[in-house]
Amino acid sequence: xxxxxxxxxxxxxxxxxxxxxxxxxECIAPANPGGGWDFxxxxxxxxxxxxxxxxxxxxxxxxxxxxxxxxxTYVVTDRNDDADLIVAASSATxxxxxxxxxxxxxxxxxxxxxxxxxxxxxxxxxxxSPLKNLGDMVAAIKADPGSVAFAGGSxxxxxxxxxxxxxxxxxxxxxxxxxxxIGVDGGADAITQTVGGFTQAMTGDMSEIVGFIRSGxxxxxxxxxxxxxPGFEDIPTAREQGFDxxxxxxxxxxxxxxxxxxxxxxxxxxxxxxxxxAEWQKVxxxxxxxxxxxxxxxxxxxxxxxxxxxxxxxxxIGVIQ
Amino acid sequence: MDLLTNLALGFSIALSPWxxxxxIIGCFVGTIIGALPGLGPSNGVALLIxxxxxxxxxxxxxxxxxxxxxxxxxxGGRISSILLNIPGDEPAMMTCLDGYPMAKxxxxxxxxxxxxxxxxxxxxxxxxxxxxxxxxxxxxxxKFGPAEYFALYMLAFCTLGGIGSNNQAKSAIAAAIGxxxxxxxxxxxxxxxxxxxxxxxxxxxVDFLVAIVGLFAVAEVFHFIETHGRDSAIGVKLGKITVDxxxxxxxxxxxxxxxxIGFLAGILPGAGASLGSFLAYMAEKATAKDKETFGxxxxxxxxxxxxxxxxxxxxxxxxxxxxGVPGSGTTAVLLALLLxxxxxxxxxxxxxxxxxxxxxIAALLIANFVLLVMNVPMVKVFVKILQVPSWILLPGxxxxxxxxxxxxxxxxxDMQLMVAFGVMGxxxxxxxxxxxxxxxxILLGNSMEDNLRRAMVLSDGDWxxxxxxxxxxxxxxxxxxxxxxxxxxxxxxxxxxxxVTDDLTSD
Numbered sequence: 001x002x003x004x005x006x007x008x009x010x011x012x013x014x015x016x017x018x019x020x021x022x023x024x025x026e027c028i029a030p031a032n033p034g035g036g037w038d039f040x041x042x043x044x045x046x047x048x049x050x051x052x053x054x055x056x057x058x059x060x061x062x063x064x065x066x067x068x069x070x071x072x073t074y075v076v077t078d079r080n081d082d083a084d085l086i087v088a089a090s091s092a093t094x095x096x097x098x099x100x101x102x103x104x105x106x107x108x109x110x111x112x113x114x115x116x117x118x119x120x121x122x123x124x125x126x127x128x129s130p131l132k133n134l135g136d137m138v139a140a141i142k143a144d145p146g147s148v149a150f151a152g153g154s155x156x157x158x159x160x161x162x163x164x165x166x167x168x169x170x171x172x173x174x175x176x177x178x179x180x181x182i183g184v185d186g187g188a189d190a191i192t193q194t195v196g197g198f199t200q201a202m203t204g205d206m207s208e209i210v211g212f213i214r215s216g217x218x219x220x221x222x223x224x225x226x227x228x229x230p231g232f233e234d235i236p237t238a239r240e241q242g243f244d245x246x247x248x249x250x251x252x253x254x255x256x257x258x259x260x261x262x263x264x265x266x267x268x269x270x271x272x273x274x275x276x277x278a279e280w281q282k283v284x285x286x287x288x289x290x291x292x293x294x295x296x297x298x299x300x301x302x303x304x305x306x307x308x309x310x311x312x313x314x315x316x317i318g319v320i321q
Numbered sequence: 322m323d324l325l326t327n328l329a330l331g332f333s334i335a336l337s338p339w340x341x342x343x344x345i346i347g348c349f350v351g352t353i354i355g356a357l358p359g360l361g362p363s364n365g366v367a368l369l370i371x372x373x374x375x376x377x378x379x380x381x382x383x384x385x386x387x388x389x390x391x392x393x394x395x396x397g398g399r400i401s402s403i404l405l406n407i408p409g410d411e412p413a414m415m416t417c418l419d420g421y422p423m424a425k426x427x428x429x430x431x432x433x434x435x436x437x438x439x440x441x442x443x444x445x446x447x448x449x450x451x452x453x454x455x456x457x458x459x460x461x462x463x464k465f466g467p468a469e470y471f472a473l474y475m476l477a478f479c480t481l482g483g484i485g486s487n488n489q490a491k492s493a494i495a496a497a498i499g500x501x502x503x504x505x506x507x508x509x510x511x512x513x514x515x516x517x518x519x520x521x522x523x524x525x526x527v528d529f530l531v532a533i534v535g536l537f538a539v540a541e542v543f544h545f546i547e548t549h550g551r552d553s554a555i556g557v558k559l560g561k562i563t564v565d566x567x568x569x570x571x572x573x574x575x576x577x578x579x580x581x582i583g584f585l586a587g588i589l590p591g592a593g594a595s596l597g598s599f600l601a602y603m604a605e606k607a608t609a610k611d612k613e614t615f616g617x618x619x620x621x622x623x624x625x626x627x628x629x630x631x632x633x634x635x636x637x638x639x640x641x642x643x644x645g646v647p648g649s650g651t652t653a654v655l656l657a658l659l660l661x662x663x664x665x666x667x668x669x670x671x672x673x674x675x676x677x678x679x680x681x682i683a684a685l686l687i688a689n690f691v692l693l694v695m696n697v698p699m700v701k702v703f704v705k706i707l708q709v710p711s712w713i714l715l716p717g718x719x720x721x722x723x724x725x726x727x728x729x730x731x732x733x734x735d736m737q738l739m740v741a742f743g744v745m746g747x748x749x750x751x752x753x754x755x756x757x758x759x760x761x762x763i764l765l766g767n768s769m770e771d772n773l774r775r776a777m778v779l780s781d782g783d784w785x786x787x788x789x790x791x792x793x794x795x796x797x798x799x800x801x802x803x804x805x806x807x808x809x810x811x812x813x814x815x816x817x818x819x820x821v822t823d824d825l826t827s828d
Contacts, residue, residue, distance in 0.1 A: 149779050182467070182775040198466030198779065211670070 026059045027253075028087045030071030036119075037088035038062060039287070040251045044086070044116075044271070047279045053270040068093050069102035076109045081258035086113065086267060091159050091249045094303055098310035099157060099320050111259070112303045113267055115252030116275040117284050118292030119205040121163045121224035122235070126195050127216055134222045134241045137201065138171040145178035151190035151199040153208065155183040157319030160190075163203045163224060163247045165313055170243040177317055191218060205249050206232070207288040224248065229290045248292050252299070268296035324452065331679030335687055340385050343378070344684055347386040348691045351393020355413070356401050356703050362394035362412075362594075362634070366655065380662040381677060385684040387658060388638075392444055392688050395594065395634045396696045399436040399627055400703055404429060407537050407718070412594035412630035414537075414757060415602040419615060419622030426618055431565050433704075435620050436627040437696040438569060439576045441689060443628035446580040447587065447635025448685045454588075455639045455671070455678075467776035468787045472796035474769040477596055477761065480603050480803035489808065492758045495749070499762015502527050504770070522734040529763045531726055531735050535742020536749075536756045538722045543747040545715060564697075572624035575605050583629030587636020595764065597633025598626035603803075635685070642670055642678065 027041035038060075045058035063071040071087060079085050089112070097107040123134070131137045131148070141148050152160030161183065165176045182199065184190050187208025194202040195217050202209070202218070206229060212218045213232075222238040223229055224247040238245045255267055274280050275293045284291070294302055314320045334340065355362065366387050378386065398413030403420035416436060423432040465473075478496050505516045506526025517523040582604055583597035605625035606615040615622045641652040641659075664670070664677055671678050696703075726739050746756050773787075780786030788794055 146781060180778055182778050184771075184775070192463055193466060196463035196466055 025084045028061045030068035031064045040088040047274045080256045083259045083263040086253045089254045098307045110254040113253045114271045114295030114299045115250035117289040118248035118250040120290050121247035124202045124218040124220045149180035149199040151193040152203040153187040160203045166245045327679045331683030334680035335683035343386040344389045347389025348393040351390035352397035355394035355397025381680050389688040395631045396440045396692045403432045415598045415626035422618035436623045439624040439627035440631045441693040442576045443580040443631035447584045447632040467772040468793045470772040472793045476800040479800035491754045496758035496762045499759035500766045503763050503766020531739045534722045535739040536746035539743025540746025575621035575624040576628040579625035579628030580632040583632030584636040587633030594630040594633040598630035601629025602626040
């Protein structure tokens with residue numbers, strides 16, 4: 001679908017909404033209803049109101065297009081000083097910004113408010129795979145880079161592709177363009193390819209593999225978090241296997257660049273309230289999210305670091321020049 | 322008897338008055354959505370997801386209503402195919418081929434009854450199949466890698482160009498044009514724009530719905546204007562709905578074969594209802610003794626694809642429920658719905674959330690009976706929507722085409738593109754080039770390319786990888802046969818038998 005004109009139509013709509021709802025806060029989900037960004041907006045809106053952090057119900061606006069680029073451009077150009085606006089974001093947002101997928105927009109055009117949960121990155125193999133742990137996988141790739149092909153739910157250069165590259169980098173293997181990766185339509189498809197033996201490993205998010213892990217079709221080599229994930233304590237982290245990689249598909253928000261520090265801090269405090277609430281803990285458990293809370297200034301500097309790393313990797317594999 | 326216990330559980334959930342009411346509403350709305358050109362199951366279900374959430378429905382209710390819409394749209398698609406020669410949705414494309422000629426010859430009622438019953442048979446058998454085979458077929462998708470998918474798509478194009486047309490060269494050209502159009506937009510693998518000529522609107526590629534509505538609906542309007550309504554689809558009248566039992570009975574094997582083929586096509590991830598109806602029609606034509614009457618109003622040419630597309634709709638639910646791999650555009654939308662409802666499809670769904678699965682299956686069985694009633698005795702209600710004078714219908718079709726496309730894409734550029742496709746469809750009609758391969762090219766082009774490139778990545782650029790498994794080799798052989806064999810068969814078979822033109826009246 002042609003997203004640019006849709007963006008124009010929507011921005012006209014958005015302007016109208018902005019001018020008529022001066023008091024209401026708004027959360028833009030840069031995708032159609034049903035996805036992760038929509039989920040973030042709706043849950044945050046609901047919990048903030050339940051906690052009394054906001055007075056009136058928060059308006060959730062869906063603004064799909066260009067993988068979040070339409071909403072990003074709209075916020076930067078039309079809503080840059082709107083203190084009543086928050087926008088859902090995730091790892092995909094920063095990956096795309098780092099790879100210049102938003103037509104020239106850059107990450108420093110907004111302020112990243114915080115992350116309140118995350119879908120841990122995982123690397124899994126079929127149950128009968130000879131690879132027993134991450135060390136086996138690294139050794140196999142070092143011996144013959146073509147011997148382990150990865151399947152993932154994101155396109156080449158996307159977040160799922162980055163995960164094995166980061167692991168191999170951490171293992172001191174620099175010839176990362178030799179690593180085979182195919183992007184398929186989603187995590188389940190990637191698992192299907194791996195169980196079918198067409199690829200040797202799958203890289204994705206925890207939520208995508210839960211069903212297959214429980215059914216015993218696949219075995220997780222590593223989870224890419226700082227600590228083992230509650231509920232999946234038998235899956236070792238990459239870090240404890242000697243590869244210092246943390247890749248979490250975080251769920252969070254950004255706000256317009258032009259708001260004051262006080263306004264930013266007020267939003268950060270509200271988001272922290274959500275992160276600490278029992279309601280959010282419940283939502284996370286129900287949806288297979290792991291704790292991953294970074295709010296305010298900490299988060300901004302963490303995001304900056306992630307973007308630098310993504311840019312470097314993307315250049316190496318030739319996704320950007 | 323696990324199956325019966327499970328089914329009883331399903332019916333205990335689905336037979337509540339509230340769920341039943343939702344199923345009936347879903348069927349009704351779905352049939353209308355299917356019947357309206359340009360609106361089909363995938364965009365219909367997509368449009369209704371937000372509504373079902375705003376109604377505050379729980380998971381099972383929302384699922385029942387939206388799958389009823391899904392099945393309903395599969396039924397409804399045939400109505401405008403038959404009466405207007407405009408597929409109400411994309412899987413109903415094949416139904417035009419014989420359904421519309423039947424309507425022109427005054428057999429619209431027969432065509433609607435046969436296709437309605439065929440839809441029922443297809444959907445009913447597929448639901449039974451889903452029930453029996455879903456747990457077992459969880460493994461089939463594991464056999465399909467990039468090479469097998471690529472071969473599968475080749476098979477679709479080759480059989481379309483071979484068995485499906487009278488001139489291999491023309492349909493090959495049409496398919497190539499379709500594949501070329503599919504290349505427009507951002508290349509997913511490298512992120513580079515292709516064939517966009519710096520035009521931002523083309524970055525996301527050409528939406529196949531724009532092409533379908535343009536090539537079918539708008540081209541039909543142009544044709545109408547040119548011929549002043551002579552031999553145009555618009556304005557076909559429908560008499561009293563009567564059931565010609567003999568004719569209906571004569572299509573029984575076509576329905577059963579169509580159901581089987583469609584069901585299998587539906588199970589294959591990525592294939593979906595369009596391929597199901599297409600293969601069902603092709604197989605029926607290929608095995609028929611009176612091949613020549615196909616395309617001129619053979620009742621079996623209506624029964625097979627309708628049974629095929631409805632069976633595929635049921636079959637496509639299998640990979641979606643058991644693997645989370647959608648078999649079609651619509652099941653992709655349903656998958657999004659499941660995930661939103663916090664139901665994770667996968668091998669364990671059947672054991673962990675039996676109430677969801679069996680409630681859904683029971684609801685599908687109920688929806689089928691409701692749909693049979695709505696679509697055979699009550700079909701006139703839906704026909705009324707389409708059966709209006711041409712001076713209303715013509716602007717109406719134009720308006721629905723424009724409004725439908727604009728509501729989907731919100732883009733004035735897409736409306737211009739749609740008109741361009743309309744002109745293209747009209748020119749192609751003059752040149753006797755089929756437009757169906759163009760659509761198939763646009764629909765399958767990207768998946769086909771993606772799978773070819775994945776295969777090349779996995780094999781380090783070794784082309785023999787494409788022929789490296791028994792499944793792939795089988796598909797390739799079938800593809801080559803499907804394309805080449807009709808050339809010889811045509812010269813061998815055509816000479817002795819003269820085309821039968823009055824087959825319908827004597828039937």
